[in-house]
Amino acid sequence: MEITEKMVAKTATKLSADEIQKGKVLSVKWTPKLKYAWDNGPAIGRYLAELKNGKIIAKKCDKCHRIMIPPRMFCELCWVPTGEWIYVQDTGIVNTWVVSYVDWKATRLDIEGGVRPLTPAVIEIDGASKGMGILHHLNDVDPWKIYRGMKVKAVWKPPEERTGAITDIKYFKPIK
Amino acid sequence: MRKVAIVGAGLTKFYRNVQETPKELAFEATKMALDSCEMKLSDIDCVVHGTAPDAFDGVHMKGEYLSDGSGGYRKPYMRHFVGGGTGCFSPIHGWFHVASGMFDTCIVVAEEKMSSAYPHPAGAFLTIFDHTTEQPLYPTLIWIFAIEMNRFMTTYGYKKEDIARVAVKNKKNAMDHPSAQLGAEITVKDVLDSEIMAWPVNRLDISPTSDGAACIILAAEHVARRVTEKPIWIDGVGWALDSAYWTTRDLYYPDYVEVAARQAYKMAGIKEPSKEIHIAEPYDPFTYKELHHIEGLGLCKKGGSVQMLLDGVTQRTGNLPCCPSGGALGVGNPIAATGIMKVIEIFSQLRGEAGKRQVPGKPTCGLAQAWGDLMQVGTVVVMRS
């Protein structure tokens, strides 16, 4: 007998989602309630503080001369501490993007009901080194008219609503 | 370093929602692998276990939790985890143990039960993103893969209808695989008409949520020759990790896969991979990933993978069959177990025992590859008969 005949899958019992949800097979459910307070560190701490001021700040590596965003205390390529802080623009270009019909839990959005698809993108920030992007959402644009290289600008929350978070930028929108 | 062979293999069926617990799945695959080469647990010196995030199961110390099912009782035992790349790191981890001379035999098992996290395991992935700069934007893994697919497409002008052919090929191949969850005869139109998840990714561009386990038995040369007439040798291994700053890399090309592949090729003495590799199982959790990885593995020139697909080169009957098993898209994708499923496919093909899936031309050299984390890890295993 060939070895592959002996190793052919035998068991693993298929259940339907229904059998589990309606309790036809027993299962135990648990929803973890965990809480964390994540320290931001000096680099991201400053980045967030500047976002609260309505500015985007980067940090430069003196060895490879990359102006890096998000800012970091060490250059992961050169493996040396980074140098000066540099303000960059709140404009940039779309590097790549998505037109999403699902949310973070893979739950479908009610697109037929008029909900706008989510359009997260990697946005290369002007003033940072080429290719240096951040993840953020696009809005005020037809999801199907976004293109690679599209010029965009940050839409900020009003100063009194900012908390020092990446969400102090509501989204990026196209500009001429 | 000593030569290391794969001498036995076992695989459960892959389903979404299996009744068996993770330990029971691991036991099933491990027992089957030992039986396949007529070995006993007492013949085994050590055990390595691959399994992806603890958050899938909600069980911390998942390695320890699984160990009883994997034959780890009172043996040197170690769990490894490199995201979706885990399954092809598993044989590498086992290879260390045997090649070093420390052990003569090793069980290499991988198990994944993704369906315990509900309503969808995608939710468990939120915490792989940076907690300060990304999590507040509520990203999901599907987005970042769609983001990568789009960059890949816009760089080369690839079309969705061409990339969709990967799903058509792999799901058809899976119809001949006894473990397969999603074997089917579908058309390019079916893929394009399936619901949009996150454009450019549609439902049929994605592998399913799966439960399953897979196992191989490794042995040093003197044991392997005694156990089987057809040992399959692990001749090259490579693995590499790119930066977690994924938004500051150009996603059109998987450099980390190239680094891993070059390491494995150097070790195996391979100079022209597109000629010397006869059969491949690149990781295909999404349609475009098979093509992305074929390019990173150097199995074609950069930007050449779609033409290769359209020319039929990667079909089972082509010059370089890719995912003859049916891949993650067709057989299913219980993360870590998928990588070993791919290694088992190459093992079976090189032995000439892949049955209905057997590729023509008596291949003697193949590779399996996996990928994961924040689109940053590549793991490669080169095997020869």
Ligand SMILES: [Zn+2]
């Ligand atoms: Zn540097």
